[in-house]
Amino acid sequence: MATKPFAIIAGVGPGTGASIARQFAKAYSVICLARNPANFDPVVSEINASGGHALGISTDLSDSASVRSTFDKISQQYANSPLAAAVFNSGGGFVRKPFLELTEEEFTQGYESQGKGGYLFAKGSLPLLLKATGLAHPPTLIFTGATASLKGSANFSAFATGKFALRALAQSLAREFGPQGVHVSHVIVDGVIDIPRTKAWTFEHEDAKLDPEAIAAAYWHLHTQPRTTFAFELDLRPYVEKW
Amino acid sequence: MATKPFAIIAGVGPGTGASIARQFAKAYSVICLARNPANFDPVVSEINASGGHALGISTDLSDSASVRSTFDKISQQYANSPLAAAVFNSGGGFVRKPFLELTEEEFTQGYESQGKGGYLFAKGSLPLLLKATGLAHPPTLIFTGATASLKGSANFSAFATGKFALRALAQSLAREFGPQGVHVSHVIVDGVIDIPRTKAWTFEHEDAKLDPEAIAAAYWHLHTQPRTTFAFELDLRPYVEKW
Amino acid sequence: MATKPFAIIAGVGPGTGASIARQFAKAYSVICLARNPANFDPVVSEINASGGHALGISTDLSDSASVRSTFDKISQQYANSPLAAAVFNSGGGFVRKPFLELTEEEFTQGYESQGKGGYLFAKGSLPLLLKATGLAHPPTLIFTGATASLKGSANFSAFATGKFALRALAQSLAREFGPQGVHVSHVIVDGVIDIPRTKAWTFEHEDAKLDPEAIAAAYWHLHTQPRTTFAFELDLRPYVEKW
Amino acid sequence: MATKPFAIIAGVGPGTGASIARQFAKAYSVICLARNPANFDPVVSEINASGGHALGISTDLSDSASVRSTFDKISQQYANSPLAAAVFNSGGGFVRKPFLELTEEEFTQGYESQGKGGYLFAKGSLPLLLKATGLAHPPTLIFTGATASLKGSANFSAFATGKFALRALAQSLAREFGPQGVHVSHVIVDGVIDIPRTKAWTFEHEDAKLDPEAIAAAYWHLHTQPRTTFAFELDLRPYVEKW
Numbered sequence: 001m002a003t004k005p006f007a008i009i010a011g012v013g014p015g016t017g018a019s020i021a022r023q024f025a026k027a028y029s030v031i032c033l034a035r036n037p038a039n040f041d042p043v044v045s046e047i048n049a050s051g052g053h054a055l056g057i058s059t060d061l062s063d064s065a066s067v068r069s070t071f072d073k074i075s076q077q078y079a080n081s082p083l084a085a086a087v088f089n090s091g092g093g094f095v096r097k098p099f100l101e102l103t104e105e106e107f108t109q110g111y112e113s114q115g116k117g118g119y120l121f122a123k124g125s126l127p128l129l130l131k132a133t134g135l136a137h138p139p140t141l142i143f144t145g146a147t148a149s150l151k152g153s154a155n156f157s158a159f160a161t162g163k164f165a166l167r168a169l170a171q172s173l174a175r176e177f178g179p180q181g182v183h184v185s186h187v188i189v190d191g192v193i194d195i196p197r198t199k200a201w202t203f204e205h206e207d208a209k210l211d212p213e214a215i216a217a218a219y220w221h222l223h224t225q226p227r228t229t230f231a232f233e234l235d236l237r238p239y240v241e242k243w
Numbered sequence: 244m245a246t247k248p249f250a251i252i253a254g255v256g257p258g259t260g261a262s263i264a265r266q267f268a269k270a271y272s273v274i275c276l277a278r279n280p281a282n283f284d285p286v287v288s289e290i291n292a293s294g295g296h297a298l299g300i301s302t303d304l305s306d307s308a309s310v311r312s313t314f315d316k317i318s319q320q321y322a323n324s325p326l327a328a329a330v331f332n333s334g335g336g337f338v339r340k341p342f343l344e345l346t347e348e349e350f351t352q353g354y355e356s357q358g359k360g361g362y363l364f365a366k367g368s369l370p371l372l373l374k375a376t377g378l379a380h381p382p383t384l385i386f387t388g389a390t391a392s393l394k395g396s397a398n399f400s401a402f403a404t405g406k407f408a409l410r411a412l413a414q415s416l417a418r419e420f421g422p423q424g425v426h427v428s429h430v431i432v433d434g435v436i437d438i439p440r441t442k443a444w445t446f447e448h449e450d451a452k453l454d455p456e457a458i459a460a461a462y463w464h465l466h467t468q469p470r471t472t473f474a475f476e477l478d479l480r481p482y483v484e485k486w
Numbered sequence: 487m488a489t490k491p492f493a494i495i496a497g498v499g500p501g502t503g504a505s506i507a508r509q510f511a512k513a514y515s516v517i518c519l520a521r522n523p524a525n526f527d528p529v530v531s532e533i534n535a536s537g538g539h540a541l542g543i544s545t546d547l548s549d550s551a552s553v554r555s556t557f558d559k560i561s562q563q564y565a566n567s568p569l570a571a572a573v574f575n576s577g578g579g580f581v582r583k584p585f586l587e588l589t590e591e592e593f594t595q596g597y598e599s600q601g602k603g604g605y606l607f608a609k610g611s612l613p614l615l616l617k618a619t620g621l622a623h624p625p626t627l628i629f630t631g632a633t634a635s636l637k638g639s640a641n642f643s644a645f646a647t648g649k650f651a652l653r654a655l656a657q658s659l660a661r662e663f664g665p666q667g668v669h670v671s672h673v674i675v676d677g678v679i680d681i682p683r684t685k686a687w688t689f690e691h692e693d694a695k696l697d698p699e700a701i702a703a704a705y706w707h708l709h710t711q712p713r714t715t716f717a718f719e720l721d722l723r724p725y726v727e728k729w
Numbered sequence: 730m731a732t733k734p735f736a737i738i739a740g741v742g743p744g745t746g747a748s749i750a751r752q753f754a755k756a757y758s759v760i761c762l763a764r765n766p767a768n769f770d771p772v773v774s775e776i777n778a779s780g781g782h783a784l785g786i787s788t789d790l791s792d793s794a795s796v797r798s799t800f801d802k803i804s805q806q807y808a809n810s811p812l813a814a815a816v817f818n819s820g821g822g823f824v825r826k827p828f829l830e831l832t833e834e835e836f837t838q839g840y841e842s843q844g845k846g847g848y849l850f851a852k853g854s855l856p857l858l859l860k861a862t863g864l865a866h867p868p869t870l871i872f873t874g875a876t877a878s879l880k881g882s883a884n885f886s887a888f889a890t891g892k893f894a895l896r897a898l899a900q901s902l903a904r905e906f907g908p909q910g911v912h913v914s915h916v917i918v919d920g921v922i923d924i925p926r927t928k929a930w931t932f933e934h935e936d937a938k939l940d941p942e943a944i945a946a947a948y949w950h951l952h953t954q955p956r957t958t959f960a961f962e963l964d965l966r967p968y969v970e971k972w
Contacts, residue, residue, distance in 0.1 A: 152900030171881030395657030414638030
């Protein structure tokens with residue numbers, strides 16, 4: 001189906017990225033990006049097995065050559081399809097450490113993964129979003145933020161600099177490309193997500209972890225908003241989260 | 244239908260309030276509040292005529308006796324129904340004037356309508372939301388904010404004090420009642436809404452006014468979020484809005 | 487000394503207000519306002535005894551007749567003196583209570599003291615600030631905020647609505663009167679102040695309470711800024727405060 | 730004078746940096762850093778000629794080897810002096826361009842100059858600030874922010890990501906090192922500064938540009954705050970600035 005619209009989800013592991021891919025695969029072909037194919041293979045197979053269309057491309061989101069190569073492939077393979085949505089969901093760059101113990105490499109990886117990674121992804125996807133036609137909803141670019149997008153906590157300097165930078169990028173793009181019809185949003189995920197890696201983490205209250213399927217539903221809602229009524233920012237957290 | 248869940252929409256005129264009422268009437272009985280019945284009569288009739296259930300109650304949202312009387316009526320008439328959602332959408336208290344020309348009455352009406360109005364409405368609806376059972380979605384309390392919720396512009400001191408106060412109330416209630424399972428949200432409507440009153444207002448770009456149906460869709464999305472994944476705040480604006 | 491500039495400090499008790507009065511009395515005559523003269527009498531006496539000029543006027547800051555009467559007196563007694571600075575430092579309206587236990591009177595006192603009180607004080611002082619001439623520094627209007635100016639915590643709905651409203655007022659006035667040469671500022675005091683009432687409160691760390699003399703020094707610094715370089719907002723907290 | 734305290738000002742040109750150097754030279758020896766000695770030579774000479782002590786060290790603030798070498802020199806030459814204050818005032822990384830025209834190098838220079846530059850400077854100065862003793866005021870680390878620290882405007886994605894990152898760093902350091910007695914602050918300079926480069930820029934109103942001497946006075950005020958009463962953030966703008 002050459003002209004079925006497609007979506008690109010960058011940062012697909014077994015958690016939020018997979019849920020977003022599943023959600024958008026109900027309407028679109030989806031392309032899943034992650035460095036390690038083991039991260040996207042299960043959800044790509046699952047979507048294809050259940051009648052959807054999915055493709056995984058191994059990509060190092062903080063490496064410009066790798067991201068460029070991926071978008072070259074996409075432009076060739078999906079030359080006749082409009083890009084409906086692009087989601088930057090990279091979880092890279094997380095480190096929690098006293099400031100004076102951080103190496104330069106550790107400190108800068110927050111920015112490399114989030115700020116520069118977001119730049120490379122936006123640089124690749126915006127030209128495709130701008131030229132997309134025939135879509136049911138405005139073309140959409142969503143960035144995933146975190147608690148550290150709004151607050152630089154002690155021992156979080158590396159990750160917070162990256163997440164603050166990503167939010168600055170999202171704001172700047174929303175102001176530049178919104179008037180051109182592209183919906184740019186930033187979603188602040190404020191809490192622990194219920195994914196395989198956090199399965200064993202227990203909390204005083206039940207339902208204390210964010211549900212990735214509900215996060216994906218919020219992304220889909222943002223995507224369906226008409227251009228008269230774009231949301232820029234949304235904060236999501238469990239009902240018992242302290243904030 | 245004694246046990247059909249119901250929703251209360253406070254501040255129903257021919258614009259956003261009517262759209263929210265229509266949206267929630269797809270699933271619930273809706274009660275529409277406004278001082279002047281002429282404001283809610285058309286949408287109440289429309290909903291009832293199309294197979295839904297709607298009731299209008301004339302209420303002065305900034306008057307405690309009036310609000311109490313309304314909630315007394317609701318508690319009697321809907322004693323066996325759970326309150327699924329309560330929306331405070333009052334547009335009252337707007338005044339734009341140089342500070343030194345404001346009378347005390349003009350200045351305080353921002354708070355009377357928004358801060359105190361929000362308090363009275365929350366005081367009436369929270370006990371019903373807390374005891375609601377058998378709902379498909381967590382009981383929800385949503386407040387409508389504006390540009391003036393985040394920015395005190397010149398000549399907007401009266402309205403901004405009211406909208407800042409309402410946001411403070413929403414935050415405080417979200418932190419107190421979220422852990423009790425009630426989803427409290429605050430939606431910032433940042434732009435001109437496309438309603439009868441603004442029909443004649445023209446802008447350089449098309450689609451430059453917020454669509455009340457799309458605003459209502461956002462409120463419904465918030466209502467459907469599970470307690471693992473509550474959004475507190477959302478900002479909505481047209482794609483060409485300067486911000 | 488008919489033409490010595492004067493300052494008005496509203497909300498003078500034995501803590502921050504007294505320190506601000508003492509600080510501004512080094513350069514100006516100071517007028518101290520509080521409902522109960524017992525609150526300002528000691529610092530008024532102290533200033534007068536040490537060669538300064540101070541006057542206390544009993545004023546209910548949330549009552550328009552009382553505030554108007556006070557400014558009438560001031561306008562008569564200081565007709566030939568320029569108003570150099572006006573500080574709104576009311577601590578009124580504080581209440582901490584579960585929302586559903588708040589009476590309407592308790593809830594609205596946050597706004598009465600802070601939002602409306604700030605309005606009445608600004609309404610009285612701005613005309614005097616606007617016509618002041620011959621000052622060493624731009625005429626200045628400073629409002630005292632708190633943690634609750636930025637965050638609506640659980641059980642703080644009454645106080646937070648008041649403090650959010652006061653901040654909205656301060657922003658709006660800064661944007662309207664800044665271009666007319668009046669320096670409007672808002673100071674967020676984020677922590678416990680070291681005053682007689684909190685003497686017995688102990689903390690894990692020493693120096694964990696804000697020093698009112700240091701707060702006053704910050705207010706004086708704001709006052710001395712030239713109009714090229716006005717600060718609007720400043721947050722003050724002890725070095726060990728969590729934020 | 731081996732034990733006279735010293736201050737380090739990073740980013741010293743003929744504008745704000747020179748004014749800060751002059752201000753802190755009234756009390757301390759000052760070390761001025763800039764890549765090009767032509768930027769700090771005049772103020773270094775001026776301070777030394779007028780009885781103060783100043784030293785310039787050519788440093789590329791975004792290059793780790795260069796910053797490390799500078800701090801090695803400082804540690805040797807000032808081994809017996811306490812570091813009283815360190816100011817990061819780099820203006821690097823500014824670029825204003827449509828997003829899709831930005832090269833990767835242009836985009837990342839915002840972060841390189843501000844985020845990584847701030848990291849390198851903090852990494853060098855914090856160990857010296859932590860061990861400083863015998864000071865009149867708490868050891869202080871101040872970062873210079875800009876309008877772009879709070880708002881990602883269209884065409885400012887590169888600079889805003891850098892300035893947001895720097896603010897995240899400042900917040901994180903304030904929360905980690907405040908309790909250890911180091912005063913970390915972030916100053917938002919919101920407007921055009923009156924420096925040689927902007928001399929020809931004219932505005933509708935007089936005094937429409939920030940005065941670098943007044944900015945320096947604000948930095949000094951922050952430095953003099955006792956640990957009971959630390960300000961974290963301050964926003965400075967001309968009285969006629971729109972914000």
